[in-house]
Amino acid sequence: MKQNDDNNAGSILDAMLVTLRKSEPRLEDPREIPDKVMQSIKDLSHGKTDEIPAQASPIRYLTYAQRLLTAASVCLLILYGVEEFIIVRKMNTLETHTASFKVEPANTLSKILVKNNLTIQSLQQRFPGRLKFFAAKQYLSQDQSFHSLKTFIP
Amino acid sequence: MQEKWQEIITRIIAGDQEAFREVVEYYQHQAFSLTFRILGNEEEAKDAVQEGFIKLWQNIKSYNPANKFTSWMYRIMANCAIDRYRKLQRQNEVTINLVPETSMRSFYGDPNTSMDNQEIARMIRLLAGKLPEKQQLVFILRDIQGMESAEVQTVLGISETNVKSNLHHARKSIREKIDRIFQREKS
Numbered sequence: 001m002k003q004n005d006d007n008n009a010g011s012i013l014d015a016m017l018v019t020l021r022k023s024e025p026r027l028e029d030p031r032e033i034p035d036k037v038m039q040s041i042k043d044l045s046h047g048k049t050d051e052i053p054a055q056a057s058p059i060r061y062l063t064y065a066q067r068l069l070t071a072a073s074v075c076l077l078i079l080y081g082v083e084e085f086i087i088v089r090k091m092n093t094l095e096t097h098t099a100s101f102k103v104e105p106a107n108t109l110s111k112i113l114v115k116n117n118l119t120i121q122s123l124q125q126r127f128p129g130r131l132k133f134f135a136a137k138q139y140l141s142q143d144q145s146f147h148s149l150k151t152f153i154p
Numbered sequence: 155m156q157e158k159w160q161e162i163i164t165r166i167i168a169g170d171q172e173a174f175r176e177v178v179e180y181y182q183h184q185a186f187s188l189t190f191r192i193l194g195n196e197e198e199a200k201d202a203v204q205e206g207f208i209k210l211w212q213n214i215k216s217y218n219p220a221n222k223f224t225s226w227m228y229r230i231m232a233n234c235a236i237d238r239y240r241k242l243q244r245q246n247e248v249t250i251n252l253v254p255e256t257s258m259r260s261f262y263g264d265p266n267t268s269m270d271n272q273e274i275a276r277m278i279r280l281l282a283g284k285l286p287e288k289q290q291l292v293f294i295l296r297d298i299q300g301m302e303s304a305e306v307q308t309v310l311g312i313s314e315t316n317v318k319s320n321l322h323h324a325r326k327s328i329r330e331k332i333d334r335i336f337q338r339e340k341s
Contacts, residue, residue, distance in 0.1 A: 012336070017298065020269075020278065021298065023274050024183070024187050025187050025190040025191065025196075026270075027182065027186050027200075032200070033207070034179050037178050037204055037207045038174075041171060041208065
C-alpha cells in the first residue's frame with residue numbers, strides 16, 4: 001500500500017516537473033533588460049554609481065541597533081559572570097581563612113578584652129589574687145560580658 | 155559558434171559595449187528563467203538579472219575561457235538571486251505557500267498545458283517553498299532548470315556529494331508532501 005502511494009507521489013512529481021520544465025518563464029519586453037543594463041554600464045563608465053543603489057531602509061538601521069544591543073547585553077552578562085566569579089572566590093578564601101581560627105577560650109577572652117578596651121594587666125589589677133583572676137578569666141572565656149563579671153566576682 | 159562567442163568575449167574584455175549588448179540580449183532569457191525560478195517574482199528576477207549582467211561586465215576580466223561561459227554566468231546570476239531571496243526572506247516578503255496545498259490537483263491535471271509566470275512561481279513555491287535553502291536551490295537548478303549535476307556544483311560551489319544528498323532529501327520531502335495531500339484528498 002505504502003509502496004503504491006510512493007509510486008503515485010513519484011509519478012505526480014514527475015508530471016509536475018515535466019510541466020514546469022516545459023513552461024519557461026517569459027520576459028514580456030525583451031528590450032527592457034538590455035536597455036537598462038547598457039544604461040547602467042554607461043553610467044558606471046561615467047562615474048555615476050547611483051544606478052545600483054545600496055538600499056538603506058530604516059529596517060537596516062533597526063537591525064544594526066538590534067545587533068548592537070545584543071552584543072552589549074552579551075558583554076554585560078560576561079562582565080557580571082566574571083564579577084560573580086571573583087566575589088565567590090574571595091568569599092571562599094575568607095571563609096577558609098576564618099575557619100582556620102579555632103574557637104578557643106583564649107580567643108573569646110581576647111575578643112572581650114578588646115571589646116571592653118581592657119588589658120590583661122588591668123584585669124589582674126581589678127581582680128587581684130591568682131584564684132580570683134583565673135576565675136574571672138574562666139568566666140570571660142565562656143563569652144560572658146565584662147559587666148556581668150562584676151556581679152559574678154564581687 | 156564557440157569561436158564566435160570567444161571573439162565576442164575578447165571584444166567585451168577590450169571594453170566593447172555593443173558586444174556586451176549582444177551577450178545580454180542572447181542570454182537574458184536563460185538568466186531570467188533561472189532567477190525567476192529561484193525568486194518566484196518577476197520584478198525581483200528582472201532586477202537580479204540586471205544586477206548580474208552588470209557584475210558580469212565588471213568582472214569579465216576574471217573569466218577563465220577554459221570554463222563554460224554559461225556556467226560562469228549562471229553562477230553570477232544565481233548568487234544575485236540568492237542574495238535577493240535572503241533579503242526578501244529577512245523582510246518576510248517571500249510568501250512560503252501562495253496556494254493552499256489542497257488545490258495542487260489543478261496543477262497536475264494536464265501536463266501539456268503551458269503555464270504563465272504566475273503559475274510557475276506558485277507551483278515552485280508549492281513544491282519547494284518549505285525546504286531548507288540549499289535543498290530548494292539544488293532542486294530548482296537540477297530538477298526544474300534541468301542543469302547537469304556538474305553544473306549545479308559549479309553554480310552553487312558545493313561538492314558532488316552535497317548536491318546528491320540535498321537533491322535526495324528535497325525529492326523525498328516533496329514526495330512525502332504530495333503523498334500527504336493525496337491521502338487527504340482521498341479521505
